[in-house]
Structures are given as C-alpha cells and as structure tokens.
Amino acid sequence: MTERPDQSPITSPRSERVRKVAALAGRSARRKQQMFRVEGPQSIRSLLAHRADLAREVFTTARADGAHPELTDLARTAGIAVHEVEDQIIRAMVREDAAGKTPDGASADGANPDGANPDGGQASGTLTSPQGVLALGRLPAEDPSAAVSAIAALPSGQPLTMVVLHEVRDPGNVGTLIRTADAAGADLVILTRTCADPYAPKAVRASVGSLFHLPVVTGAEIDEVLEALRSAQVTAAATSGYAQAELFTAELPSRIAWILGNEAHGLDQRTLEAAPLAVRIPLAGHAESLNVHTAATVCLFETLRRRQAGE
Template sequence: MVERVGLGFAKKAASLSTKKGRDETGLFLVEGDKIVRDMPEDWPVAYYLASVSYADATDLSFFEKRATVHVMEDELFKRASDTLTPQGIAAVCEAKRPSAKDAFSPGCLALMCEGLSDPGNIGTLIRTADAAGCACVVLTEGSADVYNPKIVRATAGSIFRLKVVTGANGLEMARQMKREGVRLAAASPRGKSYPYSLDFKSAICVLVGNEARGLSKELEELADFKVKLPMSGTLESLNAAMAGGILLYEAVRQRLT
C-alpha cells in the first residue's frame, strides 16, 4: 500500500536519529536504495518512507509487498533523513537487541569494542567483522549505539547479517568468553607481540578500545595477550577500526593457510 503522509511522519523518522527516539519506539531508520532493497526478508520492517521524487521515478511494488510505503514531500523527507543528500527511500525497522547467549562457539572469531565512539569506525568494523566471518560483535555500554544512522550506513548492510550485542558490560562479557574457551587478544600499542607469531586459529576475540584512550586497564589485564602491529618511525598507533580490521584479517589468513 502507498499512502501520502505529512509532517508527523517526518518528525517521527527524524526522532529515530537519536538514541532516545530509538529506545522509546524500538525502531530505527535505514536509508538508501541499495541497503534497503538488500535487507534480509525476515527482518521486520514497520513501514517505508519515500520522497515524492523517489516515488514518482520508482516502481514501488518491491516495497509494497513487504510494508506500507509512506510518501512525503521531498522537503519533509530531507527533514526525516540523517544525510545531506538523501536518496529518497528509507525503511523504519525493528531494532534487534540480541543477547550474548550462544554468541560464541568452538573455534569462533569475535570482536569486542570497548567505548568506541566514532560511528564510522564502528560501522566499518562491523562490516569488516562480517567479511572476516566473525560469530558476533560486542559493543560495550560506553560505545555509540549500533542503530545510530551513521553506523547503520557504514556497515553497508552487515548490521542485518551479523549478531551485534550492545550495551554489554565489557568485563563481564570478557569473563564469560574466557569461561567458554574464547581467548582474548587486546589490540594495544603496549603489546609485546606481533599477531603473526600468535595463534589466531582457535576461538579468539579481538578487543579494540576507545579512539583516544585505548582499552581500559582492567580489560587489558583480563586479556590472554596484548598484541601490537609493527609501526614505522615515530607513529604511536593506527586508527582503532583499522587496527581491529587488520587483526581480524590476520585471523582469516591463519585460518586459510
């Protein structure tokens, strides 16, 4: 079904760009033609939003089969959107908050981000973790919310495929993983070893800390090993997402060869 709507819907959608708005409704906004079309069929869509221009230029039957398409003036869509140049299509979806139960399995690869704050970094890491075949990504309570629209976009759809545990207590989660036989590899410039000499083939979780502060001392001490990447010259560190991604792919390399 296609329905014309007004300001009220635009305001509701705009409120989903805040954590408060998402928590109150249990919904989040996914923007852009490709990511919206590529969503898995079993992810609950409350409704779609489309701009008049998009609706005029597009066969909407793909969307109508799944949920009502609410069409609004381009100006209103811009207000609903989190982007500067909106594509004119968005899905309002149910936010899933999976628990850590059954997240880890023998031999699994996982990623935990402690207090990571940059949405681009988090989104890119989720996408990379998905590509690397991670069983799950854990975001501790101090991290940005996974349904932040910038994160959703940066995951390029991986948010729909990968189990992302949010709001976790980092230390509790680390202890749980250790009990389940998952070793913890802390990415740290204070690390003693390069990843190339460590075993990333058995169950392992890569720990990545905040962009400025790194990992907390407590979590770093719980880790089975601290790992650093070789660094030329006077450089102190890599971007947090980059360091995490390189470590995940070192695990991919070891598991292939």
C-alpha cells in the first residue's frame, strides 16, 4: 500500500521532508525512497498530463502557481496533493554542497571519475532553476525482463522505430537521447543496466518531459534485447565508422532499432557484430566522429524522413 504524502505545511528549508527531496539527487536515495523528482513547469506538465499514475505530490510557489495555474488544475484533477511553499523551500530541494553532497550529508552516488556528480551537481549552490515548481514521482520498478516483454508486445507487421541505449553513462546524454527519440517518433526506448539512471534529476531535466511521453524501459541485458528484437522481426542497427554502407544510401528496414553506445568508446565489438545492420554517417569535414547524441539525431531523423516520404 502506498503511503499517503504528508499534508503538513513546510516552513523550514532544513526540514526532514526538504532534506529527503534533496537527497533524491543520489541513486541510492531514489531506490530507498522509491521516488524521483521532476523540476520545472514543462516537465511537470508532461508528468501530470501523460503519466499521472507516477505523480505523487507537487510543490509550487505562489508566483509559479500564478504563472502556471494549469499545473495545479491537472494535479488536483488527478488527485495529486499540491503544496504551496516559499521559494527558499524549492531552492533547498535542489541544492547540493561543493562536495557533491545533499543537505542531509549523503553523497550523490555514481560520481564520474573526474569528481563531477553525474546527476547534475555543480560546484555549489542550486543545481537548477526549477521556476518555483517541483514534483515528486513514484519510481517505476526495475524489472530485467521488462524489455523483452515490451518488445514482444509491439504490434507485428507494422513499421516502428526503437532506440536501445547501451552503456550510455552520462544522465544528461540519457535524457537528451530520450527527448530526441520522442521528437523523432520512436515507439520505445530501452536502457541496458549499464546505462545512467533516466530518473536522475539531470536526466529528467534533459528529457524536458519526453521521459513521460513514450515507454522507457530500464535494466535490460543487451544479449536478451538483441534476441527479442530478432524474434519480433525488428532489425538492430548500429553506426560504425568502419561500416561499408552509408546511412543516406543504405536500405533501412521499416522495423528498426537503433543501438547507441558509450559516449567515449561507442558500441563494443561483440554488440557491433551482433547487429544485423551497420552503417556509417558520411563526414565531409575533418572531424573524426560524431558524439552519440548527434549520431542518434541524424539516424533517427533519416528514419523519420524516409517513413514520411514513403521510402
């Protein structure tokens, strides 16, 4: 049974409730509390309009409520608690100190080797400007078999586009790639267990609401995903600078899953060899390669262009 949100007013930025929200910068805190936070009106609007089943409560200032009254309306229509708080409360909910720790002293886990917090922490002060509004969502359960089930549930015999993220480690990249997949009309996004958490604050911000627009499945094993794609007659496609076929002239199947790899190293050789289709993006200048987001954008929108052109 889900615990009902505390309805008592929040008056201190040092209160336990504020500290718990701030602690959601860390993956271990998200798992322990089974919650994640959503910052800013656009993302919260998407949460409430498309995935109200995940929404738990909304915190807003009087000024933000005046600027975005539809958020309160959406929340109350869905039976979601709304709390009006001072701006300092919202700021405290998204603040970390210079050591990458939340106000309760807990480390934001999963730090990058260079010491930067992968969930978006800066040297000190506020992490973002949530524009006076913040929401809490219920963290979906991570089921290793969910990816295989999601692929099996896709309609057969129809064109579709999928995105599979494998070892994409930066939450900002994860969120941006989800946003791009959404913009290009993807039907499903799957993240392997070695990817950054799409419910990290930085990833949620970078997705700008797209996290709630299309199915996003986490915790998958790449071998199981590739096998499930074969069974569903979906072609796994990868990009490689050594591929013989060029993206713009290669034949792209109507049922395609773009496999996107690690920011620094791309896809491992084993995964590349397992993908039935490999293409290279032609580069006209002197750049050796494209970053994962740019490559994904080119591939996804070339897929969309062909589909709209009936090719």
